[in-house]
Amino acid sequence: MAAVASSPAAYGGASFLGLLVRRKTVLFGAIILIVVVAAALLSPWIAPYAPAKLSLANRLKPPSAQHLFGTDDFGRDVFSRVIVAGRTSLTVGFSVVIVSTVLGVILGLLAGFFRRLDGPIARVIDAMMAFPDILLAISLVAALGPSASNVILALGIVYAPRLARIIRASTLVIRELPYVEAARALGVSTPRIMANHVLRNLASPILVQGTFIFANAMLAEAGLSFLGVGVAPSTPTWGTMISQGRQFMDSAGWIMMFPGLAVVLSVLSLQLVGDGLRDMLDPRLSKDL
Template sequence: MTDIVSPVPASERSKFLRVLLRRKTVLFGLIVLAIFITLAILAPLIAPYAPNKLSIVNRLKPPSAQWIFGTDEFGRDVFSRTIYSARLSLLVGFAVVVLASLIGVTLGILAGFFHKLDAPITRLIDAMMAFPDILLAIALVAALGPSLTTVIIALSIVYAPRLARVVRASTLVIRELPYVEAAHALGISTPHILTRHILRNLLSPILVQGTFLFAHAMLAEAGLSFLGLGVSPEVPTWGTMIAAGRQYVGQADWMTLFPGIAIVLSVLSLQMVGDGFRDLLDPRLRKDL
């Protein structure tokens, strides 16, 4: 039996990209996201100073030609620290999306495809989602110890149930479609059905949810760093920069202003891109575009 999902023709892919880029909000989000990725990758070449270079004589300098974003309480260049912080935020967001997808997609497919596993997995998902995201993340990081690896694991555990619920709901629908029943009747193995017929038809909701999880993970990492539960203090992050700058609000507002703008723009761009993918990949919404 042939697979229900065939490779997307090049013409269809180009049409999809044209429709996607036609939306100004999506185009703006992609441009902003590309700028942050470029800054993060080329940070050693773009940053005028090392992110942890101290210069006490230049502490709390306002933005100027020499100090684009000003300096902090230790004379460190805020601009350099801001673009270096983008590297960590993007790394955490990407790692969380990958790990949370592995956990969430596995749980969602098992719960949606196998009747006996549906109840226990659903109860586990509901129990995890009963806790506020940030509180559960704080509890996990506090239990495991603050570090970059711990933050990624904790946030992956926190956000995996969200993806699992979406995957489970979609799997319940796909499982009852005629081509899946025909595959069962022809004696095709269950792993083959799960990978070739179920998983391939779940790529659209997984892609959409992945962009949203990316944004949530970056925001949560900044929140944990702000509370002192993120990575080591010497590693520049947007959250720790804002936490340090709150003591100088009114005296050196730039210490919190520029990292805050970076967080808002990065999260907003991901949300815009996610909305665009959702509208184009959902047949009910695509016809209105």
């Protein structure tokens, strides 16, 4: 890979803005992510039509000045539905990050800090990660029932082991460092050591892994909605729109194409930003840039 910084130390201390200047792929990802988030947040004001408004006289109209992304089989404006669905996908993805981070940090800290708990928790984590993500998510949603809150809970449980393994591995190293031993010798309580001396040093891997979980959660939510076991069908989601447009793939491909592009661009942008954050926050990787 071509060198883009004068030295690893200089790159490691660079700000995220400097990273955007050096890495065009990260800049591209950040721009796409900002556009997607802005469109989702402003969807009530920028959507030209109500997402559920039916107009059978305009059904299956191709993209035009009146309907930028065309219309579906019920005459609903695809552009309006895409940006409104983005709000649902982003909400689900962000909520999954919160749930998985809380569960993963708790499990990882307990397994890494307390030797007695390491074995049982590590086995549970390994067992959960042995199942494919989408199959485990489908099983949990089927048991809990299809709804946005249950999808968030199910995906949070699915992705928590990924973060827990990283937290556990880092905690195993940090707990043996001299400043942690010094804190123990001074009589500092265990919860305070875990919060002030261990968890504070794990902020970087948590942040980086959170962006990847965000991307995977949005992709998984689209997959669950596509299969009909995700968010309620009455709520516009990218996965539901793709599923509903399958029967018109040959005659009205735009019904599937635009929500599909929204999923691809959103996930790609989060992955690119996550890669950039990882390279910026991990000095060991900066020497390869």
